[in-house]
Amino acid sequence: MAKRKREDGISSADTKSPLSETYEQMAKHRSCWIHMLAHMYARGKKITKQEAEELRSFKLTSRCYLGTFPCSARSKRKIKCKKEIVKEITEKIKLDSGAFDCYFEHMWRNFSEDKRTFITFFDCLWFNLYTKASFKGRVLTWIKKKQIFSKKYVLVPIVHWSHWSLLIFCHLGESLQSKVRTPCILLLDSLEKAGPRCLEPDIRKFVLDIYKSEGRAENKELISKIPLLVPKVPQQRGGEECGNYVLYYINLFVQGAPENFSMDDYPYFMKQNWFSHECLEAFFEKLEPIEM
Template identity: 65%
Template sequence: MGMRKCDGGTLLHDTESRLAEAYSRLSKHRSCWKHMLASLYSNGKKINKQQAAEFWRYNSIPQCFLGTFPSRKRSKRRKHECRIARVIKEKKRLDSREFDRYFQNLWRSFSEDKRTSFTYLDSLWFYWYMKASSKGKVLTWIKRKQIFLKKYVLVPIVCWGHWSLLIFCHLGESFESKARTPCMLLLDSLEMANPRRLEPDIRKFVLDIYRSEGRDENKKLIYKIPFLVPKVPQQSNGEDCGIYVLYFINLFVKEAPEDFSIKDYPYFMNQHWFSPQCMDNFFAELDLFGK
């Protein structure tokens, strides 16, 4: 703490410099008597005790408290939102454990009807499928999911440190169907990273799923399943991809049509689908879904 000697040799706290700093900050606000005083002080205008007393007498109730004296106790919900907001601001890229915790909270928030039409694969299954040593195990796990009985299958993918969302639509339907078109969607918040680089591996993945289920669809037809990459909202930095995938899941489950048809593609999935502020608000609520 700064100290200095006065004429009498007594040590005094250097409050003057601290006051100057505080007044300088306060001077940006001029909605109450405190800020009016601060403005005068920071602009080098002197004010005597009598003038200060007049300010106090006629302006005893400041209009602005700078949040120092709240009118009521801050709610627990508001405290939680502020904490999550700080997490959003400082957040590093979500790891698989964090992602799965948030996803489970989100999944439980959906209605029973939605959970009947949808299913999902673990966020690491595609990554493990890519390793020869665990490919067979992954295909066995997927078989238990009975994905060909579902309208939509959510497949979060983390690859090369980046999250994206693969969605299987109507894989159990006929390839000749026009109302329920079997197709694959890849939603990626970082288009500049070239999401289509995953297409060859995803097509092998799908072919192996069909084969592991003992289905007799022709290989050429399976490889012709439309692979679509809609132009969805893009992240502003390199750390938000996992959060974007969670929000893609949230909105797609809520807005997906009863029957997905290529004719109406891309539906709601476009670059103006949602705003960054909407996504931040969603993430602030995400922990609460599981409470």
């Protein structure tokens, strides 16, 4: 029997490999019925009555392997009210990759075209997959298509060790000697006591491999000189809020990112009083309700 191929080029044989157990769970999660609905919602896709019936049937036989997407009990209502969504997102649940993608894509569509011209982003699973030897090459291939060295900023949401944080690559295409456009890496973490700098070895190896895959001349010594900055950003109150904070970090950074990032003005607006918890809740109130 021929091997089945997924959209990202990974065969069924790959996902059965012991080295790929984590990705297998993620892949199954991405095909669960909840994730399918979230995926279609994020792209504004309308479905027919027949398609809806097929999804309901699929629901009976396909479960969500991560199981943390906000979902209410069966109800006559088709749409959850905004207050319920805000309460679940800000207090009860830890965002899984599917929920994160849904909300991120909604935000991205609402950023101005000008912002989307000089900013790009990575899928939230790429960094974690990169750390798996069997997927490293493929992740670097996907990144190459993003043409990040022509962008001012690259948003890299990370879910690693069951914790969300945010990397931002600034001016990676510029000379390391530049004073106006400073190449640097920002690491925004809502749980600083967990020691975000423990990720630094993996981050620097990640960046070095990205440069190599693009045929750039920078070597390991030069990459080691790129500043890795960890600004004192607002911290989460509970243990399940990290994904929510990353979404809000992204929103505020895109809205306020300077035209050219310079070390002279660092940390800009990224300070401990960057936003309040009330602002965080107000941010989620503006998101559209999720159709369930």
